[in-house]
Amino acid sequence: MSSKKTEASQPSIRCAIYTRKSTDERLDLQLNSLDSQRGAAEAFIASQKSEGWVCLPKLYDDGGFTGGNLDRPAFKQLMNDIEAGEIDCVVVYKVDRLSRSLLDFARAMETFDANGVSFVSVTQQFNTTHSMGRLTLNILLSFAQFERDIIGERIRDKIAAQRQKGLWCGGQPVLGYDVDRSETSPKLVINADEAAKVREIFDYYLKLRSLLPVVQKLEELGWANKTWLTRKGRQKGGRPFDKCSIHSLLTNVLYVGKIRHKENVYDGVHEPIIQPDVFDAVQKMLKEHGQGSGKRLINRHNALLKGLLYCPSCGYAMAHSPTKKKARLYRYYVCQTAIKRGHDQCGTGSIPAPAIEAAVVEALRCIVDDDGLKREVYKQSETLVQQRQERLDLQLRQLTNQRSRDKAELNRMATEGVAGELNDARRHDLQTRIERTRTQIEEVTDALAIAGQQSFGRSDVDEALGDFDRLWKMLKARERVQLLELLVSRVQYDRSDGTLAISYHPTAITALIQNGEEETE
Incomplete structure (x- = not known):
């Protein structure tokens, strides 16, 4: 009689069963892995009925979620119910079903202890309410963490080996390529429509010589980043281009048939989209602009030679320096040494801006009349x-x-x-x-x-070069600056002997012809 009374007065232990599977494969089966885990846990709880164990009907199932972190919906609901005082014991089939991370598990156990909740693993058969159970738990979890680290190392080694062979081994698809999964290992194949856009983007940068104008051009065309469907049918990507995404595209070695792994670059098995000489020219320009970023960002007075005119004595770029006297604007190019250390420290000092700009423009008029240059332009035109x-x-x-x-x-x-x-x-x-x-x-x-x-x-060619004056007059002040940057790479004026040295870009005159064609269209 007394034993029945004791059994009736014994408090019940509310047991919640938590199940997890790393992938969502085969979860649509009538009896899947989560069901098997739950069945084993229910049988164990039933064996402890004499101790007052009761299985809660609520399901805490995470199908398709890794044990490497705690970002799982059912696990979060479990923790919420624990903090709400609705659970006395958590039962799992195996320790790593709850977590494979020692740090994450320790955090979960802190919550369990704070709310008086015990933890039981069916296959390892221990209970954290006992000291031996806690010791065994820490040992098993350490092995689970070790196993996870070993798996991670194997995956990293496999990726490195694939990259060394030039194989694409997953990640976010890039504009210009699709992923062909019809064979054993996925590979990159060219998306012809996107590849044409990639080539255009490289050409735009070589022509416009800056990232922001390329972004603005692509916005006008309505072009966007790569769009693709995930295996679950979700559409991703398609964001508008910005300076960061353009820079990432222009520096991606995939486009020249290479594969990068950390600091190393290997030959890829996929077909390239961009020719190596074009890619190298873009990298050189990006590097030059990165080193001298900001020197041409502000050009309020549309100075033609800002960032192009260099002091022959010091080798520094000469700064455009406008000044007003009695409401009249005077413009000069001043050597950096003269600005920082005084005019007596530099033989060049300052140069009147209108005079030197007019001299450079006149030099352009002269070179377009040169017969040898016309023959070279004719060859370049045929090459184009x-x-x-x-x-x-x-x-x-x-x-x-x-x-x-x-x-x-x-x-x-x-x-x-x-x-x-x-x-x-x-x-x-x-x-x-x-x-x-x-x-x-x-x-x-x-x-x-x-x-x-x-x-x-x-x-x-003669007709195109003969229209230089007409083209120059048609251009606005800002367009003249852009055209000169396209043609000229460096200008030096030595006032001691009055010599003017102009270095042109290799395809400067061909670019001049193309610019003239665009203006007349």
Whole structure:
């Protein structure tokens, strides 16, 4: 009689079962891993019925969540219920189901202890209410952390080995490439439409010579970053370009057929989009602008030679220095040494801005009349036409390859009879892209036909160079500054003997012709 009374007065221990699986594979089965874990825990709780253990009906299941962190919905709900005083004991199938991190587990145990909640593992059979259970728990958890570290090292070693072989081993897709998962290991294949945009972005930077104008140009065109579908069918990416994303694109070695791993760069197995000489030219320009960032950011008076004129004595860039006297503006270029240490420390001192600017513009007029230069420009013009044809040929080949891959994938899906909402979305995407690619192939084919009929004659070059005065007069003050930066790399004026030395960019005059064509369009 007394034993029944003791059993009736014994308080019940409310037990919550927590289950977890790292991936969401096979969770749609009628009896999955989470169900197995719960079944084992329920059986253990039933065996402790005499101790007053009661299984709570609420489910705490995390399917598809890693044990490396605590960012799990069911785990968070479990902790909330513990703090609310609704749970007396947490039961798991195995210790690492709760956490694989020793630090995270220690934090969870602090919450358990603060709320008087015990922790039980079914397979290891211990209870944290006993000292031996706590000791065993710490030992097992240390081994779980060790196992996780070993797995991490193996994954890092595998990634390093794949990169050394030039293989792409996952990550966020980049503009210009798609991920082909039809084979054993995923690989990068060219997206012809995006690859053409990537080449244009490199060309824009070489022409505009600054990141911000490229961002503004792409915004006008309505171009955005890479968009893609995840395996769960979620669309990601598609953000507008900014200076950071443009810089990341321009410095990505993937575009020249390379793979980077930490500080090392390896030859990739994927096809490049950008020629090495173009990529190197962009890197050189980025480096130069990075070292001298800010020296041309402010040019309120549209000084033509700001950042271009150098002192022959000191080698420093001469600063544009405007001053007003009786409401009249006087402009000079002053050596940095003269500004910082006094005019007696520099033989150049200051130079009247209008005079030196007029001399440089006159020098441009003279070089466009040079017969030898015209022959060189004619060669450059022919080279540009040839490069345009080669680029169109490359784009046509890439479009054709992409259409073949998309058709093959579409046929494979039809043969295998795959179904589901995600696969239907992928099928629709493939059909849309095949039709778009067909239209682009027709456009590029027409452009190739037109390019094949284009040619530059000597008379065309003479006419283009002969219109320098007309072009210069058409330009606004700010456009003249931009054109001069495009043509000239360095100017030095030695006032001791009156010599003017001008260094031009390699393709300066060809750029002048292209600029003139754009102004007249």
